[in-house]
Amino acid sequence: MNQKIKEKSDYCLNCKIKPCANKGCPLNNDIPEFIKQIKEGNYERAYDILTNTTVLQAVCGRICPHKKQCQGVCVRGIKGDPVSIGDLEAFVGDYAIQNHLKIKKEEQKEFLDKKVAIVGGGPSGLTCAAFLAKKGIKVTIYERYDFLGGLLVYGIPEFRLSKDIVRDTIQKILDLGVEVKYHQKLGDNLKLEELIKQYDYIYLAFGANVPSKMGIEGENLEGVYGGNELLEFKNHPNYQGKTVLVNGGGNVAIDTARTIKRLGAKKVSIVYRRAKEQMPAEEKEVQDAEKEGIEILFQHNIVKINGNKKVENVELIQTKLVQKEGEKRLVPVNIEGSNYTLNTDYVVMALGSKPDEFVKELGLELTAKNYIKIDENYRTSNPKVFAGGDVVGTIGTVAWAARNGRNVAEEIIKIAK
Ligand code: SF4
Incomplete structure (x- = not known):
């Protein structure tokens, strides 16, 4: 056994x-049990234990x-230090890929004539597909691009997650017999009414792809971008010799800043309105970004972006953190008079994203913020249609998106009997 894995x-x-x-x-995931199997050298068993709850081991x-x-x-x-659970899970996922292990099927006769359409081939849709297909349900994924994986492919840079790992992980899901139709975009060449006619159930897991804005002056100037939009569509400007300010504290902000630095920007800074310990981004990613020379301006807020057509500078203000009634987290409040101006060529808003406008045309009930409204069982206002992941505005991590997908699969399995 690999000595390091043994020690871990x-x-x-x-x-x-x-x-x-x-x-x-x-x-x-049954963490102690899969680690016990690694200790005993039963890697295949460790993989089977993990596949009871996840199909994204090498990714997560x-x-x-x-x-x-x-x-x-x-x-x-x-x-002391915690167990390196992530490394051990990745080890099992990699072992499964290298040794061509399969996700085991548990087909049940009563499901063989059931058909489910999944819109969106990201982590949530893929996980849902796998848990349905395991039971013998016929699953078709409708994907708007010509590849699967969603943000695993376009949202997470190669230096953090290799595309080969994503491809090989997805292949195991497809090997369960999942069908995929590419270049299918809801609200464009794909109609929800048609899917409702053709399938027993539909799972909407197409994410939220429109970058959120701050609503401040200057946000429409040339040179202001959305973090997701840069990572997803790769429509980066030329960064050579330029300074860039990235606004946000999550993994998208860190990934965008690190990508831009690699693309040749002279200086990249992140503006985050809370303190370091409150940053939603993974601590290791934050440390790596700092090691790579990315400056993080904690407890700072952007007040205004200045320029004549193009971005020239931003007005920043410092914040203090205060406890407010009814708020779980400390709330950042601008410190009056602490404003100052910083020259910059580009500003990137990495503040999360919201659903596309076409969700309004789907005929489903929406929340006040235009996410698809669901009940506690992920059902939308149409009982045949489920929704989960970013399109319903839940916690935006890959594991939570996957959990939504698995929950929907379990719900469909329950009611499809
Ligand atoms: S030592 Fe840590 S990883 Fe192992 S079972 Fe206990 S809590 Fe889980």
């Missing part, structure tokens, strides 16, 4: 109460914010 798995206490699995992991093992999830509640972490 031996370090796990295989706790009976499993805080890592029950409290930390969004997918409730690499990109989940482990310190905020499973490793953050690991018993070993109370007095």
